[in-house]
Every structure is written in structure tokens, then in C-alpha cells.
Amino acid sequence: MRISTKGRYALRVMLYLAEHYTLGHIAVKVIAEEESLSPKYIEQIMSKLTKAGLVIAVRGANGGYRLANSPSNYSVAQIIKVTENNEDFSPCAPAGGTPCPRYKKCISSDVWQLVQSTIEELLDNLTLTDLLRMQQDKLGTPSLYLTYLSHLNKK
Amino acid sequence: MRISTKGRYALRVMLYLAEHYTLGHIAVKVIAEEESLSPKYIEQIMSKLTKAGLVIAVRGANGGYRLANSPSNYSVAQIIKVTENNEDFSPCAPAGGTPCPRYKKCISSDVWQLVQSTIEELLDNLTLTDLLRMQQDKLGTPSLYLTYLSHLNKK
DNA sequence: AAATAATCCCAGTGCAATAGTAGGAAAAAG
DNA sequence: CTTTTTCCTACTATTGCACTGGGATTATTT
Ligand code: FES
Ligand code: FES
Numbered sequence: 001m002r003i004s005t006k007g008r009y010a011l012r013v014m015l016y017l018a019e020h021y022t023l024g025h026i027a028v029k030v031i032a033e034e035e036s037l038s039p040k041y042i043e044q045i046m047s048k049l050t051k052a053g054l055v056i057a058v059r060g061a062n063g064g065y066r067l068a069n070s071p072s073n074y075s076v077a078q079i080i081k082v083t084e085n086n087e088d089f090s091p092c093a094p095a096g097g098t099p100c101p102r103y104k105k106c107i108s109s110d111v112w113q114l115v116q117s118t119i120e121e122l123l124d125n126l127t128l129t130d131l132l133r134m135q136q137d138k139l140g141t142p143s144l145y146l147t148y149l150s151h152l153n154k155k
Numbered sequence: 156m157r158i159s160t161k162g163r164y165a166l167r168v169m170l171y172l173a174e175h176y177t178l179g180h181i182a183v184k185v186i187a188e189e190e191s192l193s194p195k196y197i198e199q200i201m202s203k204l205t206k207a208g209l210v211i212a213v214r215g216a217n218g219g220y221r222l223a224n225s226p227s228n229y230s231v232a233q234i235i236k237v238t239e240n241n242e243d244f245s246p247c248a249p250a251g252g253t254p255c256p257r258y259k260k261c262i263s264s265d266v267w268q269l270v271q272s273t274i275e276e277l278l279d280n281l282t283l284t285d286l287l288r289m290q291q292d293k294l295g296t297p298s299l300y301l302t303y304l305s306h307l308n309k310k
Numbered sequence: 311a312a313a314t315a316a317t318c319c320c321a322g323t324g325c326a327a328t329a330g331t332a333g334g335a336a337a338a339a340g
Numbered sequence: 341c342t343t344t345t346t347c348c349t350a351c352t353a354t355t356g357c358a359c360t361g362g363g364a365t366t367a368t369t370t
Contacts, residue, residue: 060338215367
């Protein structure tokens with residue numbers, strides 16, 4: 001699970017759509033403008049999100065995109081998995097291919113699998129509504145956000 | 156904190172040195188041979204590890220490398236930080252540069268920081284001796300290793 | 311002293327993935 | 341039938357990664 005701009009942009013877009021969930025569909029042109037991103041690049045990302053069923057596209061004039069479900073139904077992991085070229089991170093045990101010859105006795109590969117599963121677990125339990133709530137807290141009265149920040153600084 | 160071959164190879168080498176800790180210094184030629192890695196590439200990695208003080212180099216014939224301290228003093232995080240080009244992962248808040256203009260009101264960047272700190276916390280508490288013990292368990296009687304595996308499969 | 315065996319240092323190269331650009335076809339609305 | 345949007349495919353430029361190579365330096369061995 002590697003994070004590139006594609007995944008990061010996708011999250012920003014999904015977050016934008018979640019913020020304006022009640023407005024119905026929104027055009028790429030608007031989203032890209034508001035988020036200061038390349039419209040054509042966002043188009044490609046929307047294509048992936050659409051094919052995965054995360055968003056619904058409305059073609060033609062006055063069309064655009066909207067979330068297929070309510071924001072609470074989306075985890076960050078879901079969004080990242082759709083946009084990123086997965087199956088990296090622990091190359092010794094590829095999904096379909098033959099594993100590394102020293103896989104049986106080697107322990108380092110287990111470290112990377114552990115990292116992977118840890119991130120997945122974290123992002124699986126982080127929904128768009130969680131993020132919206134954090135954003136509220138960040139701007140106004142902190143509650144959950146402070147808890148999370150303290151965890152972050154604990155490191 | 157991004158993981159490329161450089162970091163992965165570094166861990167394998169450090170693990171190898173930890174396994175043969177009592178033997179004194181070992182030449183790159185030997186390590187590369189045993190681990191099936193490019194000697195010249197390992198040389199570069201050793202240079203970083205040496206400059207960071209993680210290993211001690213002995214030049215000249217019959218020279219080589221050995222750990223500067225006992226295996227229990229090394230965390231995986233330490234090794235990775237030395238070898239990988241850090242300061243990626245959350246490009247909106249670079250260490251020395253100016254942060255993203257929307258950093259104050261944007262929440263997505265916090266997600267990536269959270270991922271980063273989670274991985275750091277995990278790898279900070281994982282020492283080379285931990286890994287050696289896991290390896291023992293993996294080959295023989297499982298104890299800690301099973302605990303860790305169950306956590307992994309829980310996802 | 312000379313040959314040898316190792317680290318050190320720095321430069322260059324090939325490749326693959328990322329991060330976009332570009333152009334136009336299809337669909338829906340006015 | 342014109343405009344506005346998504347859709348689809350191809351192309352490109354840059355970047356970073358994963359090495360490769362050549363030689364200088366240092367120490368051992370003979
Ligand atoms: S399993 Fe491939 S190097 Fe450890
Ligand atoms: S802070 Fe840069 S995009 Fe969110």
C-alpha cells in the first residue's frame with residue numbers, strides 16, 4: 001500500500017464530495033478549481049472511482065459526480081485501494097506470483113507484511129465522516145481531534 | 156516513511172550481521188553472496204549505515220563490517236530512517252519548506268501524518284533481537300511469532 | 311616491498327512509474 | 341443544434357530507483 005498523488009488527490013476529492021453531499025452532483029471543473037488540481041488529471045481519477053462504484057457519474061450539461069452512498073460508508077482504505085497500484089510493499093510474497101525462495105526462513109518480509117496490515121487496519125476504520133468530524137474539531141471545539149493528536153505526538 | 160529496496164536490503168544486511176554478531180567483521184562480498192544481492196549496491200548501503208554510526212567498518216584485507224552495538228540496540232525504524240530518503244509521505248507539511256496553503260483547514264494531510272506516526276511507532280518498538288526471536292519461532296516452536304501472526308490475520 | 315583484499319567515493323546508466331497533457335467521441339440539457 | 345459535461349485512449353516529460361563501473365585509499369599478507 002503505497003501513497004502517491006493519485007491516492008491523495010482521490011481522498012481530497014471524496015472529502016470534497018462528502019462535504020457537499022447534499023448538493024447533488026458536482027462537475028470536475030468545479031472540484032478541480034476549488035481544490036487547485038489539474039482537471040484532466042482528476043478526470044482520470046474519477047474514472048477509477050466511478051468504475052469501482054464509489055461515486056456516481058451524471059453525464060451531459062449540468063452533470064457531475066456524487067457519492068454513491070453516505071459519507072459514513074466510505075473508509076480511507078477503500079479509496080486508496082481503488083486508486084493506487086497495489087500489491088507492492090512486500091514484494092517477497094506477491095499476490096499471484098511465486099514467492100521469494102528464502103521466504104520460509106526469512107523474517108524481514110514479515111516485517112513489511114506487518115506494516116502493511118497495520119496501515120490497512122488503521123485506514124479501514126477511518127471513514128469520511130470521521131474526517132469531517134475531525135475537520136470540525138480542527139476549526140472549532142476540539143474533542144476527537146485532540147485525542148488523535150495526542151496519540152500522534154506520543155510517538 | 157517510504158520503503159524501497161534500499162531500506163529492505165539494509166534490514167536484511169543488519170539482520171545478517173546480528174545473526175553473526177559474534178564472528179566479528181564480515182566483508183560485503185560474503186554478505187552479498189549469502190543474501191543474493193548485488194555487492195556494489197550493498198556497498199553504497201553500507202556507506203550510509205557506516206556514516207550514521209550503525210555499523211563499524213574495518214578497511215583493508217580481511218576487513219569488513221560489524222554492528223556498532225548489540226542487536227537489541229537497533230530498531231527497524233532506525234535502520235529505515237538512515238537508508239530511505241525520508242520527508243515524503245506527507246508532502247503538505249515538509250520538514251524545512253513552506254507548508255501547503257490549505258494546511259490550516261485541510262484534514263487529509265493529517266491522515267498521512269497519522270499513517271506515518273503509526274508506522275514509526277510500530278517500527279520503533281521492533282528491535283533486531285525481536286526479529287531474531289521471531290525467526291527462531293518461525294523455524295521451531297512458535298510463541299511470540301504466533302501472537303504476532305494472529306494480530307496480522309485479525310485485519 | 312609488492313601483491314592482494316577490502317572499504318571508500320563519485321559518476322554514470324537503464325528502466326519503470328508517476329504525474330500529468332492532449333484530443334476527441336459520446337451523452338445529456340437547454 | 342449548441343453547449344456542457346463525462347468518457348476513453350494515447351502520448352510525454354520528469355523523477356526516482358536500482359543498479360554498474362572505475363578507480364583511490366587503507367590495511368593485511370607474503
Ligand atoms: S523473503 Fe524474500 S528476502 Fe526475505
Ligand atoms: S494540506 Fe495540502 S492538500 Fe491538504
